Amino acid sequence: MIDQRPLAGIKVIDLTHALAGPLATFHLGLMGAEVIKIETPGKGDEFRDYRATVFSQANAGKRSVTLDLKQAQGRDILHRLIAGADVAIENFRPGVAAGLGLDWATLQDINPQLIYCSISGYGQSGDLAERPAMEWSVQAMAGMTDLYLAEEAEPHTLGLSVLDPFAGYMAYAAILAALLQRQKTQRGQRLDVAMFDAAFVLNAACVVDAMAGAVPVPLTKRANVARFMAKDRRLFISFVWPKWFRALCDVLEAPELLADPRFVDNRAMQANGEALLEEIERRLARKTAAEWAKALALRGVPASPVCSLAEAAAWPQVRDRGLLSTIRLGNGDDTAPLEVVGAGVVFEHNPPRAPGPVPTLGEATTQTLLDLGYQVDEIDELRRNGVI
Numbered sequence: 001m002i003d004q005r006p007l008a009g010i011k012v013i014d015l016t017h018a019l020a021g022p023l024a025t026f027h028l029g030l031m032g033a034e035v036i037k038i039e040t041p042g043k044g045d046e047f048r049d050y051r052a053t054v055f056s057q058a059n060a061g062k063r064s065v066t067l068d069l070k071q072a073q074g075r076d077i078l079h080r081l082i083a084g085a086d087v088a089i090e091n092f093r094p095g096v097a098a099g100l101g102l103d104w105a106t107l108q109d110i111n112p113q114l115i116y117c118s119i120s121g122y123g124q125s126g127d128l129a130e131r132p133a134m135e136w137s138v139q140a141m142a143g144m145t146d147l148y149l150a151e152e153a154e155p156h157t158l159g160l161s162v163l164d165p166f167a168g169y170m171a172y173a174a175i176l177a178a179l180l181q182r183q184k185t186q187r188g189q190r191l192d193v194a195m196f197d198a199a200f201v202l203n204a205a206c207v208v209d210a211m212a213g214a215v216p217v218p219l220t221k222r223a224n225v226a227r228f229m230a231k232d233r234r235l236f237i238s239f240v241w242p243k244w245f246r247a248l249c250d251v252l253e254a255p256e257l258l259a260d261p262r263f264v265d266n267r268a269m270q271a272n273g274e275a276l277l278e279e280i281e282r283r284l285a286r287k288t289a290a291e292w293a294k295a296l297a298l299r300g301v302p303a304s305p306v307c308s309l310a311e312a313a314a315w316p317q318v319r320d321r322g323l324l325s326t327i328r329l330g331n332g333d334d335t336a337p338l339e340v341v342g343a344g345v346v347f348e349h350n351p352p353r354a355p356g357p358v359p360t361l362g363e364a365t366t367q368t369l370l371d372l373g374y375q376v377d378e379i380d381e382l383r384r385n386g387v388i
Contacts, residue, residue, distance in 0.1 A: 004350040005032030010179065013081055014038065014062065015090040015102070017045045020195070021119050022058035023168035025089060028175065029061045030343045030352040036081065036368065037359065041066040041386060044361040057340045060327045061355030066362035066388050069100050073387045078102065080372050082110050087175055091119040094129045104190045114188040115178045119171050123194035133195060135163050142199035147206055167198040223273035224266065227306055229281050234306040235289040237280075237296065240266065247299035251292070252283045313339075321346065325354035362388070 002008075010033040014025040022037075022045070029035045037059060039045055044066070047055040065081075067074040082088055088107060090097055097103045097118070104116045118124055121133020128141070136158050139145045149159050171193040178189040200207055209215070224245065227234040239245040242265075249257045257263055257279060262272040269276050284292060289305040296303035307315075318324060324339045343352035365388050369379050382388045 003032055005353060006350075007179075008032035010034070010087065011085045012036065012087040012089065013078070013085045015088065015092070015097075016119065017091065018047055019054065019058060019164040020168040020171070021089055021091040022047075022055075023165055024117070024119070024171040024175070025062065026058050026060070026355070027169070027172045027343060028087070029355060032353070033087070035062040036085075036364070037062040037064050038069070038078065039064055039066050039361060041068055041362065041388060048361065053338065056327065056329070056338050056358045060340055060358045062359055063364035063368065064359035064362055065365045065368045067365075068387050069102065071385075071387050073382060073385070075101055077369065077372070077382075077387070079107075079110055081368070082107050082114065085111065085114065086179065087115045087117065089117040089119070089171065089175070093132075094118075094120055094124050108188055108190075112188055113182060113186065115175055115182065115191065116188065117171050117175055117178075117191040117193060119167060119193045119195075121194065122196045124192045128196065135161055135195070138163055138195045138199060142196050142203075143207075143210075144199045144203055147203060162202065163195045163198055166202050167193055167195045170198050170201065221273065223269040223276050226277065228277065228284055230284040230287065230289040230292055230305075232288045235284065235292055236302075236304050236306055238302045244301045247301050248280075248296065251295050251299055251301070252280070254279070254283055327355055328357040 007028060010028070012025055012028050012033045012035045014021065014035050014037045016022050016025065017039075025033075025035045025037070037045075044064070045055060045059070047058070067077055069075055069078060090102065092100075092102075104118075107114055107116055120129070121138050122128035122131055122141075136145075139159065144163075145159060149157060171191070174191045174193060178191060181189060222240070224240050225238045227236050229235075237248065239248045245263075246258060249255055260279075261268065263269050263276055263279075293303045293305055312318070313324065323341060323344065325342050326337045326339050328337060338358075340355065342354060345352065366379055369382070369388070370376075374382075379388070
């Protein structure tokens with residue numbers, strides 16, 4: 001059967017490691033692209049051992065080819081792969097790709113229609129470009145940490161790991177746009193994606209507030225948007241609009257709160273936040289969070305028990321939406337399947353497909369070289385020399 005997914009027939013050379021880059025190419029694969037993951041012989045992506053389940057999430061369905069890119073023969077093989085590819089994506093430190101002869105200028109000469117995407121901490125230009133980077137250092141530099149971690153927070157509290165996956169998704173989106181653009185121009189494109197830039201995009205609403213001289217909203221504790229304690233656990237409730245507060249008071253059978261001058265509007269609620277918390281929690285103690293959430297939802301009030309990830313994954317909604325797929329490990333061990341998150345979008349027809357198995361290191365190397373025209377004895381010699 002012909003694959004009619006959006007990216008069927010597109011070939012991607014994945015030179016990335018860790019998280020952001022592999023997640024970008026994982027999503028390209030779900031949309032039908034063939035993804036060839038280039039890894040170091042005998043070692044591979046460090047996440048294979050460091051975070052095996054995360055590696056599986058980000059690399060299922062890819063083909064693993066081992067190449068020593070420090071050797072001329074390894075680079076020659078890569079160049080031959082690039083000649084027949086549509087997309088190449090890398091997340092080396094700025095300057096490393098050029099040192100290996102894998103920079104945009106070199107690869108564009110080999111394939112003028114290539115979409116070449118680089119992912120880095122601070123981008124390929126600017127005074128921060130060569131600074132070492134990881135999720136948390138970039139969050140700190142970009143003003144993101146200050147948005148949601150108070151100064152008095154315990155120093156070892158890092159917050160949410162969101163920049164790696166978001167930068168990866170920005171790269172994915174940019175590659176899709178560049179492929180569409182190539183249909184019009186017949187030319188390749190150079191894409192420069194930075195986690196630092198991603199932090200600004202992710203927090204655009206707060207950035208614009210700050211630039212306008214306003215205090216970004218996330219810095220303010222909001223008395224009417226909180227996690228209140230019910231009988232058994234915490235319950236998130238938002239009643240920022242008067243109609244939601246009226247509905248909440250009705251569900252709580254507490255009309256007296258509507259008449260209380262301490263809670264007459266948002267400003268009054270903010271000034272009397274502790275009293276409001278006490279009044280609401282005293283009434284919530286009568287029932288479980290799930291019971292209250294159901295009752296509030298019927299009245300149009302956003303409310304939900306605060307769930308763990310495991311609890312969230314057990315919601316029927318997850319299955320209804322097709323969010324999780326069961327995959328196999330590349331060693332053929334069907335006794336230990338793993339559930340991974342898929343594309344997260346619903347297509348009416350020809351939808352993203354569940355990923356294939358997690359590749360073992362280098363499992364596609366021999367076949368890939370045969371497809372490039374290498375002979376068996378040549379491949380054996382390359383292996384003896386540590387090129388593959």
